[in-house]
Amino acid sequence: MSPNIGPGGRLGKSMFGIPMVPRVVSGGCGEVTATRTIRYSRKLFEYERRFGSVLPKRFSSDPLLRCVFFSVMAIEDSNRPESFRFFERIACTVGLAHSTGIMQQKSNKPLSDHESVKLAAAYISRMWDTFLTTFAKSIQSGYSPDAIVFTSSWYKYDYNRLADATENAFGYFYGDYCGTRLLDAGVVFSQVKGFWERNRYGLLPQTVISSWDVPPTEATWFGSEKIYWMNDYTVTRTTCPKNLDGYKLIVIDGGSNQASYEKVAELHRRIESRMGFVIKVTLIENVHVAIYAYCAAEQVDSIIDNEWRIIRIDEGQSKTLFIED
DSSP, rough: OOOOGGGOOBBSSSSTTTTOOOOOOOOOHHHHHHHHHHHHHHHHHHHHHGGGSSSSSSSHHHHHHHHHHHHHHHHHHHHHHHHHOOOOHHHTTTTSSOOEETTTOOOOOOOOOOHHHHHHHHHHHHHHHHHHHHTSHHHHHHHTTTEEESSSSSEEEEEEHHHHHHHHHHHHHHHHSSSSSSSSTTEEEEEEEHHHHHHHTTTTSSEEEESSSSOHHHHHHHSSSSSSEEESSSSSSSSSOOOOEEEEEEEEEETTOOOOOOHHHHHHHHHHHHEEEEEEEETTTTTTEEEEEEEEGHHHHHHHTTOOOEEEEEOOOOOSSSOOO
């Protein structure tokens, strides 16, 4: 999966063998652009025809994931054309090549293009899960549920905002795939995304909803409740039950020994088993943790043990959902 690197860390050629460094063309610029667009589209139509049906359903419900996948395919196909892959498979049988197929996946045996696509689909799907989580915890998301919100089974994102972030970060994303950081691989993603958008007549979705392959650990704490990151370390529910009569809002504090995903999950389950519910968790792993929860007044004392301490109790019904420190 080693790319063709040009001067200054740029891709030597585009996904269709055209130099990716912008060129100034005198005269007929519109015609040149149109010709290239047609050439790009033909190649991408061929990818869709050959491999579109091989991809899992998630790649149909999440258009940006699909664009990411075919962007990676385009780069790998450009670096290892079909004729090259033929000899690469022969070399693999004698141990001289280790990555084969159009997606350049590693295997002990030579892979067909379709076999490499199936392996790469699972791999890129997990990479996309990580990317979504990183985006949700970044300043680019604005720490807003309008950018991305999720449960333990699905997520919803703002198409334009995530598309921009993906284009800007795609060089790093592809670098994680192939092991080499590229500065301008976002150009390829932009071309593939443009192809997908043209196929929809430019009529784009405002939001996209799809399912996780592997959800973030924080999502598993809250189950079916919608949550989002409100800063780098804090995840919070988007809604709270309206009837809080008889409940107290408590803040449970833990030090470095409690600041782990396992300890938070354990306390979360204990709170729920006593008819309480967590609304917000701030976790700085191995440093500090604070859990905000509503609990029935008579259950407060039974929730924590000597490892934790309650640092605040609000008596009666509180309308506060997002508590700022």
